[in-house]
Amino acid sequence: MIKIWLFTLLPLFSFSQGNFSNIDTLIQKKQYRQAELFLSNYLKNNPNNVKAKALLGDTYGYQKRWDEAINIYEIVVDKEKFNADYYYNYGAFLSMKALENRLKGMTLVNDIESAFLKAVALDSKHIDARWALVHLYMNLPGILGGSKLEALRYAQELETLSKVDGYLAKGFIYAYDDDFEEAEAYYIKAIKEGGSLTCYMKLMTLYEQVDLPKKAIETLQEAQQNLQENSVRYQIGRLSAKYRIQLENGKINLNLYLKYFTEKDQVPKAWAHYRLSQIYSYQNDKNQALKHINLALKEFPKEEKFQAEKAEILDL
Structure with missing residues (x-):
């Protein structure tokens, strides 16, 4: 099955009463197993609590245990037939399972589409479900229901709900379809409308894909x-190193990235040292090159790219 968009779960339900108040905390700390055990024990005495079942399904999803998450959500959507968020999460878990097995994924397409369409039908303002359909229709081949026109239809609905989302969705569609000018125009519109990091990163990625570093x-x-x-500083340094351009600018930004690095920065410091x-x-500065590649290897000694880089440096 052709690549399907990677989904994110909607925010977890918050329970304000009893011991459920700590579930969100466990999830935020990525203590998924603990949350799973708590919910499993709770459901032994409260088997009809649909919200608890949905939360249990979410914990399976966070652990990438797609079959178990799907089994839970099949029960959830059967009992809560008018909850758009439940249908969205159900479709998301089906999609993630499809990503792991192409042959199996082909048999899940109808169920995935139906789940997202149900979410859209139940909630006229459900942005995530519309995004899911945009990605689904663009990634599927025509024989399995893929359709640029359908994708554009939901992108237009997104634009009605949120101009930024609509512009980003249309940018994605045209970029996927190799229409650079249209994709660029919509991503620029998204930046002007919203100006978020996501908007800038989409445009940056487009330029990189068409070799405009x-x-x-x-x-x-x-x-x-x-x-x-x-995080932007690292990306500037990465492009500088990858394309061998603006080298001094790249060094400045990578050093600033290292200086101001915090836990929220997703790219490990080792990769900044590698760049x-x-x-x-x-620049034929062997001493500094060795210094930084050794710092990278100290963090990730088995990383093959780091090992190869060091070998090249030693041959200078």
Whole structure:
């Protein structure tokens, strides 16, 4: 099965009474097994609590135990036939299962589509379900129900609900369809309308995909000026190292990324050191290149890219 969009779960239900108040805390701390055990024990004495069942399904999902999550949600949507969020999560778990097994995924297409369509029918303002349908219709081949027209239909509905989401959805559709000019135009509209990091990153990715690294860096520099996001600094350095351009700019941003690194930054420091080692290698500064690749290897000693980079540096 052709790649389906990776879904994110909707925010978990919050229980304000009893011991359920700690479930969200466990999830936020990624203590999924503990949350699972708590809910499983609770359901032994309260088997008809649908919200608890849904939460249990979510904990399975966070652990990538798709079959168990799907089995739970089949019960949930059967008992709660008018809850759009439940249908959305059910479709999301089916989609994740489809991603892991292409042959099995082909048999799940109808169920996935039906779940998202049900969510849309139940909630005229359900943004996530409409996004899911946009991705589904663009990723599926025509013989399995894929349709650019259907994707654009839901992108237009998104634009009615949220201009930013609509522009991003249309940008995605045209980028997927290799229509660079239309994709660029919609991503620029999204930046002007919303100006979020997501908007900038979509445009940057588009430029990188069509081999326009200078424009990609310009987009990131504008994002950094407006948003002051440390993650943007790493991306500037990554592009600088990858395309061997603006090397001094790349070094400055990578060093700033390391200086202001916090736990919320998703790219480990090792990768910033790796990019710095590449830049120093291009500049024939063997000592600095070795310094940074050794720092990268200290964090991830088995990373093959780091090992290969060090071998190249030693041959300088």
